[in-house]
Every structure is written in C-alpha cells, then in structure tokens.
Amino acid sequence: MWTLKYNDSVGSLSSFGVADLRRIRKNLLTDRVTFRVDGDSLLSLPTFTANAPLEIFYGDSRWFAGIITQTPLHCSPGGEEYTYEVSGGWWYLENLIFQQAWKEPIDPTASSPTLGDVYKSRVILGQDLSSARITIGEQIADVVSYAISCGANLAIGNIDIPVLIPFDECKDLSCADVIRRLLRWVPDTVYRIDYASAVPEISFLRRSQMAQVSVNLSTSVEEFSIQPRYDLQIPAVVLKFEITNATNGKTWKESIAQKHPIDCTGTELKAIVLTINLEGSKANYVIQNIVTEPIDTSSVSWWKAHVPSMGNIPSESISVGGVSRTSSLPNELISGNVANWMDQTTQTDVVRCKISYADASEAIVDREVAVRIIATDATSGTYKKLTSLATAETVPENLAEQIYAAVNPLQYDGYVVTVSSEIGEDYFGKVLNISGAQPVWETMGAVIQEVSEWVDSGKILVKFGPAKHLGAADLAELTRSGRLLFESRNYNERITAEATGNGAVEQGIYSRVDNTSFGTGKYKMIKFVDPANSGKSVQIDASDMETVVDAAVKFREEDVCESGILKKRYSLASEPYTT
Amino acid sequence: MANEFLTRVSFAGVPHMLPHSSDTSQATLYPITSQDACQLYWLLSSLDVSYAYSVNGSQISRNFSAESTMIPKNRLIVPPTLYTSGYDSATQTSYAMNLYMGNVYFDAADNSKIGFKLTVEETDGFNLINLRLNPIPGMGSVSRTFTFIGKTLTAYLNYNQSSVASAELASFSLTPQFFTI
Numbered sequence: 001m002w003t004l005k006y007n008d009s010v011g012s013l014s015s016f017g018v019a020d021l022r023r024i025r026k027n028l029l030t031d032r033v034t035f036r037v038d039g040d041s042l043l044s045l046p047t048f049t050a051n052a053p054l055e056i057f058y059g060d061s062r063w064f065a066g067i068i069t070q071t072p073l074h075c076s077p078g079g080e081e082y083t084y085e086v087s088g089g090w091w092y093l094e095n096l097i098f099q100q101a102w103k104e105p106i107d108p109t110a111s112s113p114t115l116g117d118v119y120k121s122r123v124i125l126g127q128d129l130s131s132a133r134i135t136i137g138e139q140i141a142d143v144v145s146y147a148i149s150c151g152a153n154l155a156i157g158n159i160d161i162p163v164l165i166p167f168d169e170c171k172d173l174s175c176a177d178v179i180r181r182l183l184r185w186v187p188d189t190v191y192r193i194d195y196a197s198a199v200p201e202i203s204f205l206r207r208s209q210m211a212q213v214s215v216n217l218s219t220s221v222e223e224f225s226i227q228p229r230y231d232l233q234i235p236a237v238v239l240k241f242e243i244t245n246a247t248n249g250k251t252w253k254e255s256i257a258q259k260h261p262i263d264c265t266g267t268e269l270k271a272i273v274l275t276i277n278l279e280g281s282k283a284n285y286v287i288q289n290i291v292t293e294p295i296d297t298s299s300v301s302w303w304k305a306h307v308p309s310m311g312n313i314p315s316e317s318i319s320v321g322g323v324s325r326t327s328s329l330p331n332e333l334i335s336g337n338v339a340n341w342m343d344q345t346t347q348t349d350v351v352r353c354k355i356s357y358a359d360a361s362e363a364i365v366d367r368e369v370a371v372r373i374i375a376t377d378a379t380s381g382t383y384k385k386l387t388s389l390a391t392a393e394t395v396p397e398n399l400a401e402q403i404y405a406a407v408n409p410l411q412y413d414g415y416v417v418t419v420s421s422e423i424g425e426d427y428f429g430k431v432l433n434i435s436g437a438q439p440v441w442e443t444m445g446a447v448i449q450e451v452s453e454w455v456d457s458g459k460i461l462v463k464f465g466p467a468k469h470l471g472a473a474d475l476a477e478l479t480r481s482g483r484l485l486f487e488s489r490n491y492n493e494r495i496t497a498e499a500t501g502n503g504a505v506e507q508g509i510y511s512r513v514d515n516t517s518f519g520t521g522k523y524k525m526i527k528f529v530d531p532a533n534s535g536k537s538v539q540i541d542a543s544d545m546e547t548v549v550d551a552a553v554k555f556r557e558e559d560v561c562e563s564g565i566l567k568k569r570y571s572l573a574s575e576p577y578t579t
Numbered sequence: 580m581a582n583e584f585l586t587r588v589s590f591a592g593v594p595h596m597l598p599h600s601s602d603t604s605q606a607t608l609y610p611i612t613s614q615d616a617c618q619l620y621w622l623l624s625s626l627d628v629s630y631a632y633s634v635n636g637s638q639i640s641r642n643f644s645a646e647s648t649m650i651p652k653n654r655l656i657v658p659p660t661l662y663t664s665g666y667d668s669a670t671q672t673s674y675a676m677n678l679y680m681g682n683v684y685f686d687a688a689d690n691s692k693i694g695f696k697l698t699v700e701e702t703d704g705f706n707l708i709n710l711r712l713n714p715i716p717g718m719g720s721v722s723r724t725f726t727f728i729g730k731t732l733t734a735y736l737n738y739n740q741s742s743v744a745s746a747e748l749a750s751f752s753l754t755p756q757f758f759t760i
Contacts, residue, residue: 559590563583563760564651566592566617 005055021455025428027190031088046071089200092152093175125168137161157203164396187467188406192429210431217436226414236264236271237400245280260400281392290336297323306371322354329375342383349375363524412446413465420458548577581758592617606684609694616693621651622757630751674701709737723748
C-alpha cells in the first residue's frame with residue numbers, strides 16, 4: 001500500500017492523482033523521485049509546490065523523503081500535465097558550500113591575542129582542528145555534520161572508511177564535491193540514504209562492507225548485460241611523496257615512496273604511480289655570535305682599552321686603585337647582542353676606579369674614571385634558537401594499500417532489468433551477484449552504482465560496475481586524483497593563525513656600550529705649550545708651591561688704577577702666608 | 580698728556596706703599612671718594628688758585644698755580660706734591676698752596692671716604708689776617724664756599740677783630756688740571 005505525505009496531508013498515491021512514480025538513485029548524485037499528477041491542467045496551479053517536503057511510504061516504511069525541486073508543465077495534443085521531481089538528502093550536500101573552522105585572533109591588536117574559530121570556504125581535507133590527520137570516513141562525517149548544522153534533513157549512519165590521505169587544500173567546494181573529491185582515493189565506495197529512518201540516514205559503504213544481493217537470471221529478468229573489467233585491474237600502486245623542507249630560507253627535497261604490493265617497482269604495466277606533494281617542514285632559527293672577554297679591572301691595559309684618552313699615557317706611569325663595580329658577572333660583552341632567548345645573565349655594569357699618572361703634559365692624582373659596560377656570564381660563541389617551526393605533513397599510512405584494495409579486484413560492469421508485480425528488493429548500496437548462469441558471477445560482488453525503480457510497472461534497472469563518476473573507469477582518471485592534488489600550504493596556519501615561517505625573532509637587548517666618564521680629577525700639573533713654538537709654555541704645577549702645605553691659588557678680586565680710573569679685577573693668587 | 584697705564588692700587592686708589600692713616604683730622608680735603616682720590620693722585624698736573632678779598636677797604640686779588648710734572652708711572656714710586664708759595668711785598672703778605680698726597684686718610688668705619696691734606700694760606704706779617712680752609716679760634720672770619728672736584732669746600736678769611744674794621748672774601752676758586760690720556 002503506497003501512501004504519500006505532503007504538508008500535513010496523508011493519502012494514497014491515487015488520492016493525490018500520482019502516476020508514473022519512479023525513483024532514481026545514482027551513487028554520489030542526488031536521489032530523485034519523479035511522477036506526474038492526473039488532472040493537472042494548463043489552467044491549474046501545480047498540485048505540489050516547489051521547495052515543499054514530500055514523503056512516500058510503502059506500507060509502514062518510508063520509501064522516500066525529500067523536497068520538491070522541479071515542477072515542469074508539459075502540454076501536448078494528448079493532454080496537459082505537471083511532472084514533479086523530488087530530491088533526496090544529497091540535494092542538501094550539492095547546494096551547500098562546505099566551510100571549515102580556522103583559527104584567527106579575536107583581537108589582532110592584543111599582545112597575546114586569543115584565537116577564535118572563523119569559518120572559511122578554504123578547506124583542508126584530512127585534517128581536524130587540532131591539526132591531527134583524520135580518515136576519509138571522519139572527514140565525510142565532518143562534512144555531513146556541517147550540512148546538518150546548516151539545516152540538512154539528514155542523520156549520520158555508517159561511515160567507516162579508515163583511510164588516511166594527504167592534506168588536501170581546496171576552496172569553495174560544495175559538500176557533495178568535497179565528498180566526491182575524498183572518494184577518489186577509495187572509488188569502491190557507495191553512499192546510501194536509508195529513508196526508513198526517522199531522519200534519513202546517510203551511510204558510505206565500501207565494497208567489502210556492502211550487503212550482497214543476488215539476482216537469478218531465470219526469474220523476472222528482462223534484460224541483462226555484463227562485462228568483466230580486466231582492464232581496470234592494476235598490478236601495483238606506487239605513491240611518491242615529495243616533501244620540500246626549508247630552514248632559514250634554504251630548501252631541500254625529500255622523497256618517500258609508498259607502494260603496494262611491497263615488492264612492486266612501479267614499472268609494471270598499468271601500475272598506478274602517483275606523485276604527491278606534501279608540505280615540508282619550515283624552520284627558522286635566530287643565530288647570534290657574541291664575543292666576550294674577562295673583566296680585569298686591575299689591569300692597566302684593560303682600562304686603557306676602555307678609556308681612549310688614556311691611550312697615550314705611558315702604562316708604567318699609571319696606577320689603578322679604588323675599583324668598584326655594580327655587577328659581579330665575570331665577562332664583558334665585546335660584540336654581538338645578548339637576547340633573553342640565549343638564557344644568559346646580562347647586566348649593565350658601571351666600573352669605577354681612581355687612576356693616577358703623570359706624563360709630559362699633565363700629572364693626575366686619583367682621577368675617578370667610570371666605564372659603563374655590559375657584564376655577562378655568557379662566553380664567546382654562537383648561540384642558536386629555533387624561532388618558528390612548521391612541522392612537515394606526515395605521509396598518510398597505508399594509502400597505497402587502500403587504493404590497491406579499491407581498484408585491484410576485478411570489477412564487473414553491466415546492468416540488469418527485472419520486472420515483478422511490486423518493487424521488492426532494495427538494491428542500492430549493495431553488491432550484486434548473478435545466479436543462474438556462470439558460476440563466477442555468483443560471487444562477483446559487483447558494486448551497484450545506479451538503481452531506477454518504476455513503481456507502476458514493477459520494473460527495476462540496476463547498473464553495476466566501477467564508479468565512473470569517481471574516475472575509476474580507467475587508469476588515466478585514476479591518476480588524476482594525484483594530478484589535481486597539491487600540497488596544503490596552510491595546514492599550520494589553520495590551527496595557529498600564524499603564517500608559516502613567520503616566527504617573531506627576538507632582538508638582542510644588550511650590546512656593548514662604550515661610555516666612559518671622568519670624575520673630578522686632581523691635576524697636579526698642567527702644561528700648556530705653544531704649538532708654534534714649543535719653547536713657549538705655561539706650566540701650572542701645584543708642587544711648585546713648596547712653602548705652604550695648604551695653599552690654594554685661585555681668583556681673587558683686587559683694586560687697580562687704569563689710566564687714572566679706579567677699577568677692580570680678578571687675579572690668580574693664594575691666601576697670604578708668612579714664611 | 581700721559582700714556583695709558585695700569586697698576587695695582589689700594590682701596591683708596593693710590594699705591595699700596597703710601598702711608599694710609601685713619602686719623603682724618605689732618606685731612607682738609609675730606610671726604611672724597613676713592614675714585615676722586617685715584618684721579619687726583621695719578622693724573623693731577625696743576626691746581627689753579629684764585630681768590631679776592633678786602634680788609635679795611637683794601638682790595639687784594641690773588642691768582643697762582645701749583646704744578647706737578649711727574650708722569651703717572653713715576654707716581655708709583657714718588658707721591659706727587661703740588662706746592663707753591665709767594666710773597667706780595669706791596670701788601671706784605673705771603674701766600675702758599677700745598678696738596679700733599681704722600682699721606683692718604685680714610686675713615687676706618689667706611690673706607691670709601693678718602694682724604695688728602697690740602698693747604699691754601701695767605702697771611703700778613705702782623706697776623707691781622709689769615710686766609711685758610713679752616714677757621715681760627717679767637718679770630719673773626721668771613722667765609723665763602725667753593726666747589727672742588729664735585730665737593731663743596733669752604734674758605735675762611737680770619738682777621739683780628741681789634742684791628743680790622745671790615746673784611747670780605749669776595750671770591751675763591753680752586754681749579755684742577757689733569758693729564759689727558
């Protein structure tokens with residue numbers, strides 16, 4: 001007993017005037033139901049309006065559920081009629097662009113921005129948001145979940161395809177295109193929607209997972225065709241992964257071969273040889289050379305090296321005393337920068353001492369000299385730190401074996417048409433065996449790719465064979481899955497929100513300083529010499545004041561008469577003293 | 580006319596070697612500033628004295644000068660003295676003027692007040708009159724003020740009251756002449 005539910009109305013097909021009911025299901029395409037309604041005319045509106053949900057039941061079990069997508073009107077001398085097309089759950093996947101969450105800073109101006117999820121239609125297949133590699137089955141489930149979250153009337157059924165693939169970066173693909181793209185790696189997969197479930201449940205089944213159904217050629221078979229596809233059998237699958245790594249801008253190639261069977265060479269005729277680019281590692285290091293020297297404040301040469309003005313003073317005349325430091329670190333930074341990442345202690349050190357010396361032009365007693373240096377416990381050498389690292393994409397495990405398993409078994413390509421009083425067996429999503437003829441067909445397990453059912457006549461068309469729409473029909477198409485695959489360049493960026501290789505390089509904060517100062521020097525003697533005549537000189541030598549121990553010669557005011565006018569002036573003189 | 584010069588001096592504007600005395604009772608040209616003292620000591624080349632007086636109806640007029648040709652540089656060693664004297668036989672009077680700058684006086688409490696001893700005197704042989712820059716106790720006197728280097732001074736014509744019926748100091752002036760530099 002067939003019934004139809006439209007809006008809130010439930011009735012038999014005839015009560016709605018439905019005739020020529022047909023269901024067409026093709027692998028990875030939208031399930032469709034078509035029918036016409038008796039009594040529709042040019043002047044009437046369609047019985048069923050577009051975008052409305054419609055369900056068809058056979059007995060107590062739901063046979064189809066979908067939304068009305070087309071209502072074309074046909075007019076001919078024989079009459080006028082609307083035909084209707086109702087699309088199943090795959091329709092949602094065809095009409096929804098898949099988007100994935102990417103990490104991006106919520107407030108890019110913050111010093112340590114918090115990352116949030118931003119959905120983008122640039123997607124990386126085979127990767128979850130923790131950067132882990134996920135299987136084809138998990139990726140498909142993620143796509144379907146996304147569609148459900150966007151309103152698709154679907155539930156997730158059996159999706160068990162434990163095959164890892166290279167990260168596949170693409171953009172602006174519908175959910176259906178994404179699934180088709182994924183299933184190129186496992187072309188023996190068929191999707192099926194179980195409309196009997198409360199919510200239509202979508203499953204993806206590989207050939208080995210499908211239930212078997214048998215057709216006996218001696219009963220109800222109206223038409224039959226079959227062709228063994230020896231031409232699609234392959235002797236070997238060799239995957240050649242090419243990885244380009246980079247360190248500080250220098251790149252090198254790395255090649256990894258994966259093959260099945262293990263002893264194949266890739267030179268076999270019809271062997272699949274795919275070159276797959278994987279994103280390599282990118283590492284950036286910051287390297288700093290530094291030179292340090294011990295701080296020897298008791299050494300006259302150390303002071304002469306730091307106080308340029310002492311350069312011409314004979315070393316033997318210099319005495320150093322009263323040394324003090326603000327740091328106790330042993331070495332001085334001579335060249336290079338010391339950054340925090342070097343894990344070395346560094347301090348600004350002000351080194352002071354009192355020097356006394358005498359040369360031909362001056363004699364100094366206890367002049368304070370200060371030098372500001374960078375003291376450190378670092379020693380001379382080259383320091384290196386990794387500032388950014390983008391790890392290489394790993395090679396998917398057992399991918400060659402999985403492709404081999406999907407493509408190597410002998411496939412049978414053909415169709416069978418059965419006619420009975422009622423639509424009975426549900427063939428779609430199963431593998432077909434043929435009995436009543438050659439024994440080999442009884443266990444051939446041909447993948448059913450398409451089923452068309454005419455409810456009125458009880459006719460069923462079952463097409464089986466390789467998935468042509470997945471490119472498994474010939475070797476050239478098989479290799480296309482590799483030709484169209486490029487390495488994902490953003491798989492790290494998706495997780496970290498950082499452009500690969502853009503690690504911040506911390507600059508050194510300490511570098512050598514040359515900064516000396518003299519304190520209040522005690523000149524014992526200063527000699528001025530006329531450079532044009534060395535015989536002319538002025539020598540001020542405190543030791544010349546031999547008579548008095550404590551005598552200070554300084555400017556003092558005195559009266560003078562200048563041409564009869566009383567004035568004052570300053571004269572350099574000591575305090576009066578007696579002898 | 581003198582050359583430019585520069586020399587260290589005492590607070591009074593005169594050489595340190597000069598006797599400096601705080602007994603200003605001897606200073607008749609007092610108080611003058613140290614600037615004035617400096618100018619007089621180093622640049623004064625002459626003093627022109629002019630006065631006129633009458634006693635018992637007799638008119639007497641006098642004009643004379645005292646000079647010092649010692650150039651400033653030498654005054655560092657030798658203090659200048661401007662002295663002159665004369666005798667008028669017609670009236671039987673003698674007259675003199677003396678500005679001695681070998682001693683310098685100052686106020687111990689305010690050493691900006693400087694002084695020299697300046698003498699201008701005319702007298703007859705009978706001590707009937709005596710013209711000075713100070714009055715003489717016991718004698719009558721008439722006086723006249725005059726200005727010298729900005730300071731107002733007073734000249735006195737002292738006379739014997741028993742012998743002189745009338746006395747008048749008609750004028751008195753003291754005019755300095757300085758070296759020019």
